[in-house]
Amino acid sequence: MNKTVTFRIWRGDATGGKFVDYTTEITEGLVVLDVVHKIQAQQANDLAVRWNCKAGKCGSCSAEVNGMPKLMCMTRMDTLDTSKPITIEPMRAFPSIRDLATDVSWNFRVKTKIKKFNPRKPDAEDGTWRMQQQDVDRVQEFRKCIECFLCQDVCHVLRDHHKHDEFIGPRFLVYTAALEMHPLDTENRLAELKQAQGIGYCNITKCCTKVCPEHITITDNAIIPLKERVVDEFYDPFAWLWKKIRPEG
Amino acid sequence: MATNYETHEYDVLVIGAGGAGLRAAIEASASGVKVGLICKSLLGKAHTVMAEGGMAAAMGNVDDRDNWKVHFADTMRGGQYVNNWRMAELHAKEAPARVHELEAWGAVFDRTKEGKISQRNFGGHRYPRLAHVGDRTGLELIRTLQDHGIHQGITVFMEYTVVSLLKDGDRVVGAFGYDRERGRFRVFKAKAVVLCTGGLGRAYRVTSNSWEGTGDGVSLAYHAGAELLDMEFIQFHPTGMIWPPSVMGILVTESVRGEGGVLRNKDGKRFMYDDIPDNYKSQTSTDPEEGWRYTQNDKNAKRPPELLTRDHVARCINREVKAGRGSPHGGVFLDISWIKEKIPNSAEHIKRKLPSMYHQFMQLANLDITKEPMEIGPTTHYAMGGIRVDAETQATNIPGLFAAGECAAGLHGANRLGGNSLSDLIVFGQRAGLYAAKLAKETSAVSVSDAEIESAYREAMAPFERAAGGTTEGPYQVQYDLQNMMQKNVGIVRLQNEMEEAIDNIQKLKARADKVAVQGHCEYNPGWHTAIDLKHLLTVSEAITLCALERKESRGGHFREDFPDKDSAAAKYNHVVSKAADGSMKLRREPIASLPEHLKLVIEEMK
Numbered sequence: 001m002n003k004t005v006t007f008r009i010w011r012g013d014a015t016g017g018k019f020v021d022y023t024t025e026i027t028e029g030l031v032v033l034d035v036v037h038k039i040q041a042q043q044a045n046d047l048a049v050r051w052n053c054k055a056g057k058c059g060s061c062s063a064e065v066n067g068m069p070k071l072m073c074m075t076r077m078d079t080l081d082t083s084k085p086i087t088i089e090p091m092r093a094f095p096s097i098r099d100l101a102t103d104v105s106w107n108f109r110v111k112t113k114i115k116k117f118n119p120r121k122p123d124a125e126d127g128t129w130r131m132q133q134q135d136v137d138r139v140q141e142f143r144k145c146i147e148c149f150l151c152q153d154v155c156h157v158l159r160d161h162h163k164h165d166e167f168i169g170p171r172f173l174v175y176t177a178a179l180e181m182h183p184l185d186t187e188n189r190l191a192e193l194k195q196a197q198g199i200g201y202c203n204i205t206k207c208c209t210k211v212c213p214e215h216i217t218i219t220d221n222a223i224i225p226l227k228e229r230v231v232d233e234f235y236d237p238f239a240w241l242w243k244k245i246r247p248e249g
Numbered sequence: 250m251a252t253n254y255e256t257h258e259y260d261v262l263v264i265g266a267g268g269a270g271l272r273a274a275i276e277a278s279a280s281g282v283k284v285g286l287i288c289k290s291l292l293g294k295a296h297t298v299m300a301e302g303g304m305a306a307a308m309g310n311v312d313d314r315d316n317w318k319v320h321f322a323d324t325m326r327g328g329q330y331v332n333n334w335r336m337a338e339l340h341a342k343e344a345p346a347r348v349h350e351l352e353a354w355g356a357v358f359d360r361t362k363e364g365k366i367s368q369r370n371f372g373g374h375r376y377p378r379l380a381h382v383g384d385r386t387g388l389e390l391i392r393t394l395q396d397h398g399i400h401q402g403i404t405v406f407m408e409y410t411v412v413s414l415l416k417d418g419d420r421v422v423g424a425f426g427y428d429r430e431r432g433r434f435r436v437f438k439a440k441a442v443v444l445c446t447g448g449l450g451r452a453y454r455v456t457s458n459s460w461e462g463t464g465d466g467v468s469l470a471y472h473a474g475a476e477l478l479d480m481e482f483i484q485f486h487p488t489g490m491i492w493p494p495s496v497m498g499i500l501v502t503e504s505v506r507g508e509g510g511v512l513r514n515k516d517g518k519r520f521m522y523d524d525i526p527d528n529y530k531s532q533t534s535t536d537p538e539e540g541w542r543y544t545q546n547d548k549n550a551k552r553p554p555e556l557l558t559r560d561h562v563a564r565c566i567n568r569e570v571k572a573g574r575g576s577p578h579g580g581v582f583l584d585i586s587w588i589k590e591k592i593p594n595s596a597e598h599i600k601r602k603l604p605s606m607y608h609q610f611m612q613l614a615n616l617d618i619t620k621e622p623m624e625i626g627p628t629t630h631y632a633m634g635g636i637r638v639d640a641e642t643q644a645t646n647i648p649g650l651f652a653a654g655e656c657a658a659g660l661h662g663a664n665r666l667g668g669n670s671l672s673d674l675i676v677f678g679q680r681a682g683l684y685a686a687k688l689a690k691e692t693s694a695v696s697v698s699d700a701e702i703e704s705a706y707r708e709a710m711a712p713f714e715r716a717a718g719g720t721t722e723g724p725y726q727v728q729y730d731l732q733n734m735m736q737k738n739v740g741i742v743r744l745q746n747e748m749e750e751a752i753d754n755i756q757k758l759k760a761r762a763d764k765v766a767v768q769g770h771c772e773y774n775p776g777w778h779t780a781i782d783l784k785h786l787l788t789v790s791e792a793i794t795l796c797a798l799e800r801k802e803s804r805g806g807h808f809r810e811d812f813p814d815k816d817s818a819a820a821k822y823n824h825v826v827s828k829a830a831d832g833s834m835k836l837r838r839e840p841i842a843s844l845p846e847h848l849k850l851v852i853e854e855m856k
Contacts, residue, residue: 030493097772
């Protein structure tokens with residue numbers, strides 16, 4: 001069932017670029033990344049694209065396929081309408097490097113500013129800890145994150161309002177939630193969440209949850225509980241009063 | 250010097266940021282020295298992320314009969330006794346501490362009922378031994394090390410490629426490379442260099458390795474004068490995806506079999522019962538019912554033959570396919586859906602135990618593994634051979650140069666057990682970092698030579714000049730031809746004349762690689778990157794073929810159709826490859842040091 005498809009790929013760099021059409025033949029069972037690679041090997045040797053595992057595990061090949069943030073390695077061609085050109089663009093929430101590769105270094109800088117894991121002292125007799133599976137299920141959900149940054153790409157606070165200096169984005173709210181809900185962690189990250197990390201910017205439109213290739217329930221399971229914790233800590237009038245009269249408590 | 254390069258100076262330079270590289274960098278940094286870490290991809294994307302099943306450590310959390318001695322004996326048996334026994338001993342003894350350390354750094358392993366780190370069964374391990382997180386243990390390992398490492402003061406260079414190591418006399422004093430994004434060259438001066446560059450599966454057409462697995466570290470070390478060890482031993486993982494064609498080679502975790510998955514040919518027969526090797530007979534069940542109980546953690550049951558070592562299972566699959574009993578797309582069937590006969594809600598159970606496998610087949614093959622069998626076949630997975638290192642320190646024979654992880658050799662002998670790779674990374678990554686830092690502290694400033702840098706620069710830029718000179722062959726066709734040739738001639742089943750042909754072909758491919766041309770410029774140019782990787786791929790391919798020709802027996806990952814049996818004399822030596830003064834590749838036999846009494850006793854005890 002060979003057929004001919006046209007890929008309309010964005011070619012360019014930070015100074016600008018344009019869409020270029022590539023027409024190629026495809027066979028059964030291909031994913032978008034395969035077709036991009038085929039074009040790279042046969043028609044555009046210098047076409048820049050990030051990829052690694054080709055199995056949805058490393059989160060390198062994030063791009064916008066027909067306008068939707070996707071992992072190219074997990075987007076099967078038979079899920080797309082091939083009668084029209086298929087557009088492939090880089091993630092638009094980040095600066096361009098070249099073609100489909102974007103400068104995602106901001107994400108790595110953000111992470112270093114979040115207080116690291118800080119466990120309580122080991123309390124089992126063998127010098128380790130005991131944790132029940134049910135107590136780690138939620139954290140394990142968050143730790144499935146492959147850091148593809150598609151949630152960051154789709155978040156309007158970053159994509160449209162460019163609040164990169166005031167808001168850490170869904171990925172790092174999930175990261176913080178994994179630390180905050182870790183049964184062993186003793187750190188408190190709520191003040192930063194409220195201020196420097198801008199959790200209040202999130203108005204729970206759940207776009208991040210929709211595009212997560214790992215199906216992490218980002219908004220409901222990570223962001224909303226963190227928002228609740230922030231509210232409890234800083235806006236609960238009874239708690240506030242209690243702290244006033246019992247400052248040592 | 251004709252060109253000025255930005256120069257970075259470190260006490261310890263780690264090349265490669267998978268599990269071993271990150272662990273080495275963390276350890277070196279904790280020793281108080283200045284550390285630079287170079288990764289070919291973005292941080293946290295290295296191939297470690299693909300590891301699924303778990304990391305082997307004899308903690309005895311699920312079966313208290315387990316201890317380092319059993320793990321040591323299992324590793325030696327799996328490696329067919331050509332392993333570096335001291336590495337196998339250190340690995341078995343230190344793995345539990347390294348795993349607990351990960352927990353202290355934030356890793357969240359699956360738990361036992363008592364709340365300890367859970368452990369699962371895996372091929373060749375006598376007791377449930379693999380600490381795991383579902384089937385995404387590699388992600389947990391790399392993310393834990395990454396998230397810990399970014400707070401240790403390590404400088405990370407993402408998307409950089411090293412093109413050669415720099416030397417001062419006999420000593421390695423740094424590396425020369427470029428950043429892939431902008432194509433700018435950099436000089437790295439270092440008192441000690443640790444290579445943690447991972448595998449070389451990309452020398453083959455069907456592989457579970459990502460584009461990064463081009464044998465860079467092995468080749469860089471070789472060209473800098475380091476010795477390579479036992480390059481013939483390549484692990485062909487028995488279960489890779491084979492359909493659709495675009496996913497060919499992608500790994501299907503051994504945990505599928507660990508959780509009760511069985512292998513069948515097209516006639517529905519569980520063919521693994523037909524061939525159980527003598528040295529595993531006492532541990533292997535011939536009763537399907539007992540085999541099932543083993544996968545469900547019945548301590549008194551013996552393992553099903555699907556969980557024999559990877560080399561053996563891969564060959565059995567190959568045999569079925571060659572005999573015409575394979576599946577429609579040239580593999581065999583791996584079936585986990587059958588457990589619905591045993592477990593209520595089996596679909597949910599499978600999705601919980603093997604979430605990423607479910608996901609992978611659903612999305613890439615449109616197949617529901619809870620309902621249908623998978624089609625699988627062997628895929629090039631892991632290099633047991635690699636850079637020869639000292640067991641205690643991971644130092645190579647070249648002063649200032651260390652290696653750890655898959656690019657180093659010794660621990661796994663002729664065949665690696667599943668789960669022993671992730672533990673290898675953390676045990677020997679830690680040691681490499683520690684001893685590299687120690688050497689750096691004992692070393693005063695090092696100097697690099699301008700002439701050497703200039704020559705490395707010219708070599709790297711040559712493909713562009715050839716394009717200007719009118720040459721047209723690009724790097725991709727040479728790479729494909731090499732991969733196809735290695736797959737056919739030096740693959741899972743090997744023959745003298747085919748490998749002799751391979752040696753000739755490698756020389757021809759080298760001549761073509763020396764002429765490839767690349768269009769465009771240095772910025773994020775994958776064609777150029779591929780042209781540079783060709784040298785590494787050709788170097789490791791030649792070393793693999795040379796060793797495979799010389800080993801006239803079958804052992805572990807090395808199977809010769811013309812010498813199908815083991816030769817006890819060949820169990821007494823390793824192959825050592827090095828670069829001769831005239832630039833040719835030479836090979837010698839090195840006798841294996843005999844086991845000390847206390848380890849001999851352990852092996853006897855565990856027979």
